[in-house]
Amino acid sequence: MPELSVEAIKGRPVAVLGGGVLGRRIACTWAAAGYTVHVRDPSEEQRNAAIHYVEQNIASYAKTISCSNPGKAIAFEDLEPAVKDAWTVIEAVPEKLQIKIETFADLAKMTREDCLLASNSSSYKSGEMLDKVDDVTKRRILNTHYMMPPDNRIVELMTDGFTDEAVFPFYVERLQECGMSPIVAHRESAGFVFNRIWAAIKRECLTVLSEGVSTPEELDRVWVEMFSGGKAGPCAMMDAVGLDTVVFIEQHYVKERGLPTKDTVDFLQHNYVDKGALGGKSGKGGLYPAGYTTKSTGEESGHHDNLHAPTLYYLDLGMNAKDDIMHAGKIVAQSASGKEPRTLVSNLTLPDGLDISVKDNRIYWTNMGVPSENDGSIQSCKLDGSDVKEIIKKGDVHTPKQLIVDQKNNKLYFCDREGLRVMRCNLDGSDQETLVQRGDWKVKEETQDSLRWCVGISVDNKHGYFYWTQKGASKAGKGRIFRAKLQLPSGETAANRSDIETVLTGLPEPIDLEIDEEAGKLFWTDRGDPPMGNTINSVDLSGLTHVEDASDNPKYNILARNMHEAIGLKLDKKNQHIYATDMGGFVYRFDIDGENKKRVVDAEDRSFSGITLAHV
Incomplete structure (x- = not known):
């Protein structure tokens, strides 16, 4: 094996195979230390999410290690260009042994002879992945098992049984430069160092639960009190990782060590995994209810909390700006756990509706323009805020309000308030069509009739409907929610279609809409006066x-009250949370039943409208 040196790796990339939850954190760790990182993932959505995660978090990672010149991450679909000239490749592909064996066989052919090949497997030893590599390649293969950066910076290094001894001190030094805390196992060990101890703890915790000795809440409370300094206990950590993953890892130990399965693997499989209750990632909860491992500002969180917390994107109308209020709008991105907000796009003209497509690497929003003028527009940008495009130009929409991306059919739905219509188009703005026409905006009496104003919009593909709100005058108690079929009845027009139904009427002032197709519920915000208004509702x-x-x-159910002019609404179905904005400068989070109200953002000097989220 060629001699390892800092000079030999200078300018060469780090390659990470897999852009999932841990892969993107590994990529950000190396990029924050100044490296160019190639992230390879066959899924376009995962690639976009991984790069967006790095862009959103690299500054905070770099700050912790005082790096003033961080690198960057680049996404690749294909393996060979991703690993070309890399000095190290870290595989974080699915935990299937055969996939890892084939991956290392490909890497042996595609990488330079001095490229260090590392597996991030949490359960398999790299020595189990050598079936298709030669003896020379075996000397540059090892395990580098990352826990969960940036909160937990431990990395366990372990030989494949043949790894050149010079690899370990070299790799340890590089990891330390990234702010990591590496430890080296002195021999091959299923579960490395910490994971062997952690596996024993998990098994005994599951046995306690299986035997009915205690509950997840009690067990974790004792653990937190005794060991973890007020952070998460074993049950919460298992939920955060995923109970299916816990089962998978435990099965490997069972096979290797001949361990019993009744109170561990079988208990989890029958009571949780078979029912789809996988923990934080499933939307159905696990040992704890859904959303438990997503923490907000001020709550104690452990290393594995917030792995499934979304990034929030919300619109600041700019109405409290000191200068040029009409062009002071912003798109802001912020972790739901309360990390520092980041402005993605500025100088917007009264932005109101917002949604995102990670798959297409785009954010979409409406600009109301001057409400008395026909100058609204719809724009989009990449997830990092670059490449701003106008997809519906001024004059083609009057005063666009709420907007939603139909992820299934790649369509945009939006309401045009003073335009008195509901509209739809492709994601690039083509094939623009009017679905509902409530009047003629060129007729003054009609465009000023607030009973005709269309505001909120949502789509129910499962049953073939779209829903929208017509809010009426401010707090007038004349708001309505309508629905119509996604397909216009044959021979009819947007102005005379016969399938429009009024499903709720006499509401204070309904604004934004969201549909949970799986739960079969419609949610909406109401900006009107209490007690029925300034609420979040469902039916x-x-x-x-x-x-x-x-x-x-x-x-219908009033889920939450006492907001400050409620506007935007978005459901986090993975965590069973509701996020909402108001004109008072607050972003709220609620449980799906409206309980457990928390302020995620508190900015009384600002005014918020649309909100959306993505799990990146």
Whole structure:
């Protein structure tokens, strides 16, 4: 094996195979230390999410190690260009042994002879991955098992049984330069160092639960009190990692060491995994209810908390700006756990509706323009805020309000308030069509009639409907929610379609809408006066029919009250949370039933409208 030196790796990239939750954190760790990192993932959505994660977090990673000149991450779909000239390749591919064996066989052919090949497997030894590599290649293969940076900076290094001894001190020094805390196992060991101890703790915790000796809450409370300084306990950490992952890892130990399965693997499999309750990533909870491992500002969080917390994107209208209020709008990105907000786009003209497509690497938003003028527009940009494009130009939409991306069909739906219509187009703005026309905006009496104003929009692909709000005058109690079929009835127009149903009427002032198709519920914000307004509400979709007046309304639930002019709404279905904005400068988080209200953002000098989120 060629001699290892700092000079030999200078200017060469680090390659990370896999852009998932841990892969993107590994990539950010190396990029923050000044390296160019190549992230390879066959999924375009994962590639976009990984690069966006690095862009959002690299400054904070670099700050912790006082690096003033961080590097960057570049995404690749194909393996060979991603690993070309790399000085190290870190595989974080799915935990399937055969995939790892094939990966190392490919890397042996595609990388330079001095490139160090590392597996980040948490359960397999790299010595188990050598079936298709020659003896020379075996000397540059090792395990480098990262825990969960940036909060946990431990990295365990371990030989594959043949690794050149010179690799370890060299790799340890490079990791230390990245701010990591490497430890080296002195021989091959299934589970390395810490994971062997952690596996024993998990097994005994599961046995305690299986035997009914205690509950997850009690067990974790004792652990937190005794050992973890007020942070997460074993049950919460298992939920954060994923109970299916815990089962998978434990099965490997069972096979290698002949361990019993009744109170560990079988207990989790039958009671949780088979039911889809995988923990924080499933939307169905696990040992704890859904959303438990997503923490907000001020809450104690452990190393594995917030792995499944979304990044929030919200619109600052700019109405409290000191200068040029009409062009002071912003798109802001911020972790739901309360990390420092980052402005992505500035100088917007009263932005109102917002949504995101990670798959297409784009953010979409509406600009209301001057409400008395026909000068609204819809724009999009890349996830990092660059490449701003106008996809619906001024004059083609009057006063666009709320907007939603139909992720299934790659369509944008949006409401045009003073334009008195509901509209749809492709993600690039083409094939623009009017779905509902409530009047003629060129007729003054009609465009000033607030009962005709269309505001909020959502899509129910499962049942073939779109829903929208017509809010009426401010706090007038004349707001309505309508629905119509996604496909216009044959021979009809947007102005005379016969399938429009009023499903709720007499509401204070309904604004934004969201649909949870799986739960069969419609959610909305209401900006009107208390007690029915300034609320978040929900209603079952199954019982909705056309109503004539408020006395016919189906029973709906007021989930939360006492906001400050409630506007934007977005559901985090993975964590079973509701996020909402208001004109008072607050972003709130609620449980899906409206309980456990928390302020994620508190900025009384600002005014917020649309909100969306992405798990990146």
